[in-house]
Amino acid sequence: MDWNFNELEEWDNKICDLAKTKGLDWFPITYEVCDYFSMIGHMSYHGMPTHYGHWSYGKAFERTHTMYNMGQEGLPYELIINSNPSIAYLMRENPFYLQVLIMAHCVGHSDFFKNNRMFKDTRPESVVGRFRSAKKRIQSYTEDPTIGIEEVERVLDAAHAVQFQTYRYGQKRQSQKDLIAKYEEKIKNDETGEYKDFDITRVPLEPDYDILGFIIENDPKMPEWKRDIIDIVRDESRYFLPQIQTKIMNEGWASYWHYTLLHDLELPSKWHLPFLKTHNQVIRPHIGGLNPYHLGFTIFKDIEKRLGIEECFIARECSHDVAFLRQYLTRELCEDLGLFSFSEKRKDGFTIDEISDEEGWEAVKNNLFMNVGTNSIPVIYIDELADGFLILRHEYDGRDLELDHAESVVNHLNVLWDQGVKLFTIIEEDLWEI
Numbered sequence: 372m373d374w375n376f377n378e379l380e381e382w383d384n385k386i387c388d389l390a391k392t393k394g395l396d397w398f399p400i401t402y403e404v405c406d407y408f409s410m411i412g413h414m415s416y417h418g419m420p421t422h423y424g425h426w427s428y429g430k431a432f433e434r435t436h437t438m439y440n441m442g443q444e445g446l447p448y449e450l451i452i453n454s455n456p457s458i459a460y461l462m463r464e465n466p467f468y469l470q471v472l473i474m475a476h477c478v479g480h481s482d483f484f485k486n487n488r489m490f491k492d493t494r495p496e497s498v499v500g501r502f503r504s505a506k507k508r509i510q511s512y513t514e515d516p517t518i519g520i521e522e523v524e525r526v527l528d529a530a531h532a533v534q535f536q537t538y539r540y541g542q543k544r545q546s547q548k549d550l551i552a553k554y555e556e557k558i559k560n561d562e563t564g565e566y567k568d569f570d571i572t573r574v575p576l577e578p579d580y581d582i583l584g585f586i587i588e589n590d591p592k593m594p595e596w597k598r599d600i601i602d603i604v605r606d607e608s609r610y611f612l613p614q615i616q617t618k619i620m621n622e623g624w625a626s627y628w629h630y631t632l633l634h635d636l637e638l639p640s641k642w643h644l645p646f647l648k649t650h651n652q653v654i655r656p657h658i659g660g661l662n663p664y665h666l667g668f669t670i671f672k673d674i675e676k677r678l679g680i681e682e683c684f685i686a687r688e689c690s691h692d693v694a695f696l697r698q699y700l701t702r703e704l705c706e707d708l709g710l711f712s713f714s715e716k717r718k719d720g721f722t723i724d725e726i727s728d729e730e731g732w733e734a735v736k737n738n739l740f741m742n743v744g745t746n747s748i749p750v751i752y753i754d755e756l757a758d759g760f761l762i763l764r765h766e767y768d769g770r771d772l773e774l775d776h777a778e779s780v781v782n783h784l785n786v787l788w789d790q791g792v793k794l795f796t797i798i799e800e801d802l803w804e805i
Contacts, residue, residue: 374467376404382471389632390478394684397481398495399456402474406463410450411435413460417611418452419502423509423603425527448653449473453484453614455495468642472629472649479628482687483621489613489691492541498610505603512596526597529783530604536582536751537608539616540691544584550576579753582763583608586787589756601787616691616744623667624687626654627675630668656708661739669708670699692744696736705732712738741768751794759790767797774798774805781805 379402390397405413415432416422448469451459459477461470484490494501509527513520538544545553554576558566579585583605587598614621633646654665674683686695705727712725712735725731725738740746750766761784765772777794784792794805 372463374470378467379461379470379474383474385636386471386475386478386632389635390475390482390628393628393631394680395478395482395628396485397457397478398454398485400451400459400474400477400481401456402459402461402477404461404463407439408436410460410462411439413450418450418458418460420458420499421503421506423502423506423527425531426524427531448649449476451477451480452498453490453493453495453610454498455485457481457484457495458499466645468638468645469649471638471642472633472646475629475632476625478632479625480621482628483617483624486688487613487617487620487691488689489541489616493610493613501606505607508599509603512600515596518596523600525786526600527604529786530583530601532780532783533582533751534604534608535612535615535745535748536580537584537605537612538580539612539745544579544581545577546588547575574756575753578764580750581605582751582753582784583787585753586761590788612745613691616693619663619667619670619692619743620687620690620695621667622664623669623671626650626664626668627671627683666708670695670704673701673704674699693740693746696739696743700736700739702727702729702732705735710735710739741770754795761788761790761792763792763794765794765796771798772796774803777805 383402411432414435415428422428448465449459449461451457457477457480459473461473465473484493484495509523512518513523551571554566554569554571558569558571561567574589575585583601587593587601587605590598630650638646654662654668656662656665671683671686674686686699690698708727710727710732711723713721713723715721725734727735749770749772750768751763752766754762754764756762763784777796781792781794796803796805
């Protein structure tokens, strides 16, 4: 180990002093040093200091640990969580120059967490306490002989299957009581006859995209322990959802600032080449895939060049990945990045559909929107309750559901709503019921 804690603190202070002059505004950051084994554990539990147990997290740990020991998978240089203060993990095995780069990178992440609008309802000041409380409550249910670990895991499995089927862009779910009041007012003031035949008894009165929220509200016979577990998963999904929606921006912003800050710091000459090598490894293109660090960093550098640093801060505050790409991904960038779209044909295997030229770049860009953030997750909503059955519909966007997965999700939903579940979708242009 070529560093000590006093030296890390000295460079952290240098980074923070410089970052303040650049206009960054972040949560205080608490750094914890751990070995590679502990880092794998933190990764498996999403970086949270405390988290309820579930077999999927153990599976993730064993897989990552095995792949790492076989030399087939590396570990992230850093891990930071959206909390106030932010908690970041530094691997003990990292060399000194890399720890400095990571601390600059973490300042960028924390600034993004604090200022991007998608994170405004994540309650970072209480997240560690909330997750600790959730762990204790779930542990108590597993130890309760009237419930037990098997029932708890059945409910967790089911809730995890639909945890991101919720409102995705900050909309607030309205309860049935609120909707009734809303539509009673519309009916009372209806002068055109639009609501003359409106069924005020329908449940829900509007499509409900928050599946877990609807189930919690509308099953009065559900035991409280089950309701609590579902609500825990629902609360956690709302905390993590903005990170899914801003992966390109968040990593691009952190990479932009570690590059900028370390460029302006007076680094020892022996660090220059290692820093540039590591930076290039982080933001390099990925063959056959999309590196969010590379795409985000490139776009922020282009915004700074064309529109100024002020526009970078506006984008950081106002956008999510889809809006960011829609506004700032130009034809020139598509060409420079070598972006193209492809698909798998049954007979021909993979084929290139469009390339980033004058005629195809917009199609490539639009195809990219469909595969970033939550757009890669199908949109399912609750349409109605019919004779106790929970009727769900898939918002079809041209992409068929994988039927095996869809059937598995419906089976999981039957654990949460035991009166029966039906899901309607489109498969090869025909209506399909699961």
